[in-house]
Amino acid sequence: MTTTAETSTKPRREARTSDKSRAENRLAIKLVAPAIALMLLVTAFPMLRALYLSMFDYTLTAPDDRTFVGFQNYLTALSDQLFWRDTANTVFIMVVTVFFELVIGFAFAMVMHKLIFARGLVRTSILIPYGIITVVSGFAWQFAFSNTNGFVNNWIPFMNTDFNWFGDYWSAMAAIMVSEIWKTTPFMALLLLAGLAQVPEDMLEAAKVDGASWWQRLWRVILPNMRAAIMVAVLFRALDAYRIFDNIFVMTNGAQGTESISFLTYRQVIEQFQLGIGSALSVLLFLSVLVVAFGIVKLFRVDLSAARQG
């Protein structure tokens, strides 16, 4: 919609570009150039390089044996069950964590919105998980779930205190997801709180007068009006969760089949020096993020301009 409107007015604008607006254009280009250059240097350029390297059978330990193999690396990756298992893990983690973050985050946001005292305390508390290093949060939860030194087994009623959370796929995944949810829910809550603050108070009062119950106000007034905020928060968090790496590295190091797709890529490139197949995985990872982003935008009709206008 907006793009068509813009293209139609553009020619007229350009025809009459005054000296002032041309000077403004030049100044703007100079101002944004360093940022653009830097961002592209570290992303676009390496990405192109990855595209190139992914066409080779290339191992750092034997750099002279580099041979062109075309799309062979992609075929290898895509036909490998490991790739699909890790993708499934990643999607699983993304869906579960974002769901819980959304529900818990919304509850937190509601509480914070109502709060008239101790706001500073809550703000400080909520920012600590956000600010804390993911690796540290990973450690904290790994030790908490540990059956030799942790407290979780002791605190859960009827739990066998010797239960090894990291000895089995489902429990290990659960531990990883708990650490992820703990760390990122506050961020979600803050975004939702900002959205909540934008629902006009008089609209809620009008709904009250119209006879809406608390539940109806939530579903019919508050949530529809927070749609943009919720969708942007979900998009951000989902893409972030799709890149999950730090917690897994620290907590299980991929044991019990808990690898994520990022972890697989990392292992190929950095630990095994398989730059060829690793690059192919990098490209696939990038593409899958695009697919996820596109999917969410399409599925929920996220209005990105709402986010961008910020």
Added chain:
Amino acid sequence: MRNDTLSRIGTALGLALIVIWCLLPVAWIVSLSFKSQEAVTNGSPGFFPSGGGGAGWQNYVDVVKDDQFRQAIFNSIGICLIATALSVVIATLTAYAVARLEFKGKKFVLTTALVIAMFPVVSLVGPLFDMWRTFGIYDTWAGLIIPYMSFTLPLAIWTLSAFFREIPWEMEQAAQVDGATAWQAFRRVIVPLAAPGVFTAAILTFFFAWNDFVFGISLTSTERARPIPAALSFFVGDDPFNRPASLLAAGAVVATVPIVLLVLFFQRKIVAGLTAGAVKG
């Protein structure tokens, strides 16, 4: 009336829940850092150190005495501060252009920032690893500062653009009518108004850089440039099969102190910055 008290009790309960949720794991890692290493090796389940398993400040003394750890802290502080400073300067220029000027390619700038903010960093470590070795900046501060800058730029640009849009730019014109040159208007009116936003962006950028792990483990190989999260994860101690949990916990607490301090002093600004960049009608 009854409804009112009920909802007040509910809010108070919710408040308690949030605080517990947020601080319990932090309290736990602090508590763990006071367990003695023998107790941890022999197994000491439970939240608090018990049965003479307390270590007092010993773990902290050990951590601070550890050269690797000290170097990692030094690396992290240095790298993050430099990356933050550079990133904020560059982002300020960009955000000014985005918020204030009409130019072709504004959409391109914002879209690039958006895409980079969502970029899977792991997919870059391979090629960057390769490139940095070619350029000779693998395992150096510069090798981390550059990617930190690029990946904090989107956040900084967004946050700053949001702040800059809020500045009453009419002020600049008012100052010019009052007899100020363009430079005076900028220096005496705009800078004081923009400073809080820039400062907030700097804090968020610092958080981001301080938290990085992927680049930290991929683009370094020695303690020369290894930042604190990477150092913590590689810290195995004497027995590789039984990590010195309490020592690690002490290290983690030390690494968390700067974050906690920033949060304590600037919580209001941080919240404003986080939400300004992300949501707004």
Added chain:
Amino acid sequence: MAAIEMKNIVKQYGDGYPAVNDVSIDVADGEFVILVGPSGCGKSTLLRMIVGLEDITSGDMLIDGERVNDLAPRDRNLAMVFQNYALYPHLTVYENIAFPLRLAKRSKEEIDEKVREASRTLDLDEHLERKPANLSGGQRQRVAMGRAIVRDAKAFLFDEPLSNLDAKLRGQMRTEISRLQKRLGITTVYVTHDQTEAMTLGDRVAVMKKGVLQQLASPRELYEQPANLFVAGFIGSPPMNFLPATVENGQITLPFGTFPLPADKAERAAGKGLLMAGIRPEHFEDATVQADVDESRTFTAHIDVREWLGDQQYAYVPYDAEQEVQDQLRELAREGDGDSLRTQLVVSLDSASQISEDDEAKLSIDTDKIHIFDPSTGENLTVGL
């Protein structure tokens, strides 16, 4: 002090739309001129061109006889009060007022003296150390004016300075601005969309629409001799009534009847087909409270709603009009930022009138005061009569 001359000023934006089109206005030394018009009429743009915040596409802007088109705002030595006051939030009231003087590098003593004097004039003494955020709207407004008067500027420019204040305060500040201007005797250009401000403040008023100057005249002349339909409808509250009319044989036919028309008016309007008659509400009256009534100029009408205001009262008389007329009235209302819901007559009645709602009332009409407009051009055919 200075005169401001605008000669054929044009402002064209990048997309070719002329925000200001060929406007020429001379503001004499010490004169108070109002630029008034609905939103988007180019009045603010014109003001910003005077002060130098907008480039002038073509035409000449002269201050004191000197062409200032290419001078930066700071070199024009004008003082401006912005709509949102543009107070520097990081500076105290004192420093806000002192700001232009500090930029001009005046001595400390001089600055202090001038700031104190301005603050005394504007009754700001007790607020000098406060920040703008802690002031009320009226106080902010005064600080903005303080910043303008310390300057010894050649002229004052106001950009809708009262639009953010509530009605009562607006009235007070209006008087205050008027008093200040008279005392300082300084050339002033004042932009507003409010016709009451325009009528009460200005020596002369320039009415603008869509970038084009419609009429430049004293408030009385605007009211009594509007140049066209737009000016007639914009100036006056409640606004002038517009009725479809035809003029034949010295008689004017309105939806309520046919009435005799003065000969000179009848002559100018004769034989032009469907016209638009403009009659101000006060040119109607309740015939029963008038001493001697010319029966030929009365009609009976059904009173729909009556508003009693104490010193006067308004009555509303709905009438039916053809679609074409309705469309034109609606268009006219839209141009003036208004909205017309139905075709109705607004009648101002003597407070002694006993007419009540839902009554059939006998009303008289003063046809000497009728304006007759050409509906296609909007031109007032009876101007000067």
